[in-house]
Amino acid sequence: MTENNNKIPFNEDNYTHNINRNNERKLDRRGFMKTLVGAAGVFAISSLPWGATAAKELMGLGDKEYPHKKITDLKSIGVGDAVDFAFPGEHDSAILIRLSDEKFVAYQNACTHLRCPVFWDKKEEEMICPCHHGKFDVQTGSPIAGPPRRPLPEIQVKVDKGAVYAVRVKRYET
Numbered sequence: 222m223t224e225n226n227n228k229i230p231f232n233e234d235n236y237t238h239n240i241n242r243n244n245e246r247k248l249d250r251r252g253f254m255k256t257l258v259g260a261a262g263v264f265a266i267s268s269l270p271w272g273a274t275a276a277k278e279l280m281g282l283g284d285k286e287y288p289h290k291k292i293t294d295l296k297s298i299g300v301g302d303a304v305d306f307a308f309p310g311e312h313d314s315a316i317l318i319r320l321s322d323e324k325f326v327a328y329q330n331a332c333t334h335l336r337c338p339v340f341w342d343k344k345e346e347e348m349i350c351p352c353h354h355g356k357f358d359v360q361t362g363s364p365i366a367g368p369p370r371r372p373l374p375e376i377q378v379k380v381d382k383g384a385v386y387a388v389r390v391k392r393y394e395t
């Protein structure tokens with residue numbers, strides 16, 4: 222009898238206690254899952270390409286697209302030739318060089334040393350700054366000789382319906 226009296230409350234207690242514990246566990250699990258989903262969401266958003274692009278643009282590090290500007294007709298620039306133009310502003314002098322039938326490169330051509338205009342030496346196939354004998358790699362815009370230390374900002378171009386257009390300016394990698 223005493224045993225029963227002892228047992229029932231003990232079991233009830235134990236039962237109630239277990240229900241509470243189970244609920245706590247459920248709540249804990251739910252809370253944990255919420256945190257997990259929340260963290261996954263933040264991770265997913267920050268890893269989306271546009272998220273990264275937007276973040277870069279906000280920090281001023283992203284490539285910047287401008288209204289497309291026609292540089293020249295395809296038939297007006299032979300392989301190995303260059304054309305001067307300005308992009309994106311009318312004072313942002315730039316140079317387009319045709320390296321093969323299909324390959325074009327373009328750079329803002331104010332020298333990254335003291336802003337003399339860099340030109341294309343067709344015979345030597347080099348981009349040269351005449352002021353202090355600076356040279357830039359035509360494939361990448363990187364400085365390869367003389368005092369310049371930073372690359373020329375690259376301009377992305379596209380060929381469309383027989384003409385070459387300037388599309389965007391690539392920012393320096395940091």
Ligand code: FES
Pocket residue numbers: 332333334335336337350351352353354355367368369
């Ligand atoms: S300004 Fe171009 S090398 Fe000095």
